[in-house]
Amino acid sequence: MGEVLGPLREGTPRQIGPYEVLARLGAGGMGEVFLARDTRDGRGGEDGPDTPTAPEDGVFVAVKTVRRDVAGDPAFRDRFRREIRVAQLVSSPHAAAPVGGDADAEVPWLATAYVPGPSLSQAVRRGGALPVATVRALGTGVARALGDLHAAGVLHRDLKPGNVMLSVDGPRLIDFGIARSSTATTMTATGLMVGTPAFMSPEHVAGARRVTAASDVFCLGSLLCYAATGEDPFGDGPLAAVLYRVSQAEADLDRVPEELREVVAACLALDPADRPTPERLAELLEADAGRRFPWPEGVRDHIGEYGTELAQLVASGGPLLEVVPAAGPVVTPDVPGLHSVPTQAPVAPPAPSPRGRRGRVLAAVLALAVVAGGLGTYLLWPESEAKKPPVKAAPPAAPPAAPRIAGVDERGLADASGVVPQNAVQRPAGWRPWKAKLSKPAHGCSAGEKVLVCRTTDGRYEALDPASGKELWDAKVDSETPDESYMSDRAVYFVARDSTRPTVHDGNVVLVTGRKLQVRDARTGAVRWEKPALGPQFVWDTRPLVGDGVVFAATEVAEDIESDKVALTAFSLADGKELWTKGLTNAWISNAERRAYEPVAYAKGVVYALSQGGLVAYDGKTGTLLGEADPAARECMELKVLGGSGYCASSSRRPNAPVTLHALDARTLAAKASVPAPLAAVSPAAVGPNAVVTSGKAVSVLDPRTGRTLASYPLKAPPAGLAQAVSSPLLAGDQVVYADFSSLYTVRLGTDGKPAGLKVTPVPGAPGPRVAEEERVPGYGTLVSKQVRVPEVLPVGGIAYIVYDKGAVASVELPK
Known part of the structure; x- marks a missing residue:
């Protein structure tokens, strides 16, 4: 199961205290940690009251156990007993809640709420440093957790990336294994270091018998540095060298973004008295995550994988076990629903039992998985799926909400797969079907929650309100290029004003015009920053890309202007700071x-x-x-x-x-x-x-595992003498979506990808087939504005925005 859930080994107890053990989460020097489910009345047990319970409510817990040989040491049991008492003092929405423990059991255990997500260290190792906005929000949450701990008289003493878990709605502080009450004496002999070297405070290294709340703040400063740079704050090398740098507070902050450097430096002050309190630190970071924590897309997907595996485990109906064959290595069986349940559609539980609440628990977990990571971990093809025995179809269930999307264009999202999740939350407030008209023919569009933006054939940009179709702003840049786009006799495209397609990303519109990369405010069009960049190169579909707080664009290598050398450059979305550049051509x-x-x-x-x-x-x-x-x-x-x-x-x-x-x-x-x-x-x-969609003389749906055509829908031919075109199809939620000059076409897909039939929805304001009117300009070529070009369908929040080549725009609801 990768880094998420591991199978239970032979001899692992199936019940620890009141908890049913489901899977293995990991191991440490003193014992193991298991995923378990509370079986007591009112807490997810089969005989509990008929009340829906979400994962955060304590149904799923992480149970930390102690090795039997260690548990035989009375001194260790005393320490573990203190650890349980310390954990019980903790009450914070930003920390994993303690729910029970028993130091006197045959196998001592401590249970805390399970946080379905990776640790900060796992997320950074996989995806790299986090954006500034995310680091601010992360630091705010952890600072508030420390404030709650300190108010209860508890010091953490081991604040490190591995002890900060990332959940859908923010960070959660875990593992008070070496925490102690601020009124207690040290639990270790003088000189015995407790903690992780790179994330200690100078007081830890000095062997002080009484670290303070300021020591936790120092460690939080190190953690923020790590989150913002992807590197340990005190470098690597011999342990003695690292500890010396920690003892002198000699952190390298050069790579910390300027917006964070001052506050991180304050946390890492050598004198504890100079460090801010957790409450002051939360104020300095000035972050309020709001309704949706600002995890970048990659981290949100990472969190989604945890929710997905939890949903699959619950759907399997039992714990994750490993099987030891008569001879040979240990293998994990293919438990139905565990390895083969697709994540695009919900997994329904077995038929409800009068004694069970598994269905409601599963629904809550599925909602968590989808909200966290969207499609999460896909059922990949073509990994010999055709050879696997078919999985029995589960009963239908109401689909949970899909994730929000940052923006969509004719290729779908930034991954260009054409898969576009649909979340009704993204439907604009007060939306009703509308139609509008751009001042010039459309030439590439993008849409999101806040704006629909189109480039026009004269190289300008026009922005419409998704709720009403009213114009929000327009923009143009003076340029030496022609003010009309055309295609030369050699089939080379020249786009007016060197303007690329726009890219909508949340509250931003990113584009290149007049050889300037611009980030504009989605609602006002105000330019937030701009940098030199290349416009379209020989095609008109060029666009900048945005992901995880970074803008990627083609740029010109300054010293090679005459040689047409092209580079790929990454800029910070927040402020335009150049992050790196790599040559793409010789x-x-x-x-x-x-x-x-x-x-x-x-x-x-x-x-x-x-x-x-x-x-x-x-x-x-x-x-x-x-x-x-x-x-x-x-x-x-x-x-x-x-x-x-x-x-x-x-x-x-x-x-x-x-x-x-x-x-x-x-x-x-x-x-x-x-x-x-x-x-x-x-x-x-x-x-x-579960489906591959192709377009030519027909739109066809193919099985990705076998290549077999599941259904094919011939394109509607226009009347004689007229012309029309068909948009590139997308997978919008559970539907194939495309349009021609008259109608919107949708094909609903089952959870197995099987099509359920074609639905045709007339589009108000659609231009209908027309007479082709191509026009050539001597010395230039064919004008793009006179060509018959494909419409674009941009699905967001269950709404389809359809843009036609001549500039007609319509907004209709996708069929339910």
């Missing part, structure tokens, strides 16, 4: 090699770009090269990322050349597996865990 690009060298997708901390040598993957925070596309996929120019895989279609530049679909490792871009025929010969429009 000094010279031949005409045959001209492509749009730019970022093409972003997912789970990795940014993908097209380089002169093919697709490449970089760590989004550091710019570290993670991999290059397998040589067989060198001709791929786009990538769709789904879970642990990336999918790209390649073909030679010969007319009618066959297409080959490649499955690559999402982190290294190494060849992962061959895809099943006939899927291997398609270029998918959308790639989901």
Whole structure:
């Protein structure tokens, strides 16, 4: 089960106190920690009252046990008894609540509320440093937890990234294993260090018999430094060297963002009297997470994996066990629902028992999993799924809320998979169906909760209110380029004012115009910051990408202006600070090699770009090269990322050349597996865990495991003499969604991906098929504004925003 849940070993007790043991969470020097479920009346037991209970309410707990050999030491039992008493003093919404313990049991145990999420150390190791806004909110939560502990007379004394768990709604402080009452004497002999060296205070290192509340604040400063940089604050090397730097408070804060440096330095003051109190620290950080804690997308997905595994475990109906065969190594069985339940749709529990509350518990866990990480960990294909025995379909259940999305365009989200979760919470307040008209033909749009923005064929941007369709703002930049977009006789695209497609990301609109990368306020259009960047390169679909607080854009290498050298540059979304830059091309690009060298997708901390040598993957925070596309996929120019895989279609530049679909490792871009025929010969429009959607003469839904076509819907032909086009289909929630010049088309998919039939919804204000009116301008080429181009469907919050090439815009509700 990876880093989340492990199977129970032979001999592990199935019951500890009032708790049913379900899985193994980990082990330490003194014992093991288990995931368990409270079986007492009113706390999730089968005979409890008929009241819904959420995971946070104590149904699931983390039970810490002590090794039998250690438990035989009376002195250790005394220490463990004190630990239980200390834990019982803790009452804080920012700490894992203690729920019980027994130091006199045969196997001593201590139970606290289970936090379904990774530790801060796990999250940073996987995704890198956190954005400034997240670090502020994280520090505020932990500071408030320390304030609550100190008010109860408790010192933590081991505040480190491994003891801060990340839940959907914020951090939770755990493990008071070496905590003690502030009125108690030390639990260790003089000179015996208790804590983690890189996250100690000078008082810890000095062997003081009485550390203070200020010592916890020092450790929190180290933790904030780690969260903001991804590195230990006092460096590495020999233990003695690290401890010396700690003892002198010699932390390296150069990489800490400027907005955080002063407050971190205050926490790391050598004199305890100079450090802020936890309450003052919360004020200095000035963070209020509001309704949704500002975890970056990668961390939210990481948290979702924990909720997903918990949901799958509950759905399996029993604990996670390992099986020891008669001969051979230990293996974990395929428990139905544990390894094979897809996470796009809810997993329903077995038929309700008159004695059980598992159904309600499962529903709560599923809601947690989806709210935390969206689609979470996908059921990946093509990992020999066709060879696995089919899983019996579960009874239908009401789907939980999907995650919020930052913004959507014609490719879907930043991962370009075409999968767009739908959450009704994102429906604008007061929304009603509407239609509007842009002042010029549309030329690439993006939408989110707060704004719908379109580039127009004259290189401007027009922003509409998603609730009403009323104009919010427009923007243009003077440029030496023509003020109309056109396609030359050599099929090279020239976009007016060097304007890219816009990218909506929460409250921001990110775009490049006039060779300037701009971040604008979504509602007002005010420019927050701008930096030099490249506009469209030979195609008009160019766009900047945004993920986890970082903006990625193609830039020009200053010293190689005449050689067309292109780089990928990462900027901080908050202030435009350049984080790193990597070259995508060599000094010279031949005409045959001209492509749009730019970022093409972003997912789970990795940014993908097209380089002169093919697709490449970089760590989004550091710019570290993670991999290059397998040589067989060198001709791929786009990538769709789904879970642990990336999918790209390649073909030679010969007319009618066959297409080959490649499955690559999402982190290294190494060849992962061959895809099943006939899927291997398609270029998918959308790639989901249970369906692959293609578009050509028909929109088709294919089974990702076998390649078999599940359904095909021919495109409606226009009347004779007229022309129309069809949008690229997306997977919006549990529906395939696309549009032509007259109607919106939706196909609902079952939990197994099986289509349920086509629904046609007329679109008010749709232009209908029209007479083609292409116009050429001598010396330039064909004007884009006169071409028949595909509409775009942008689904957000159960609403479909449909933008037509001539500038008509309609907003309709997706069928329920």
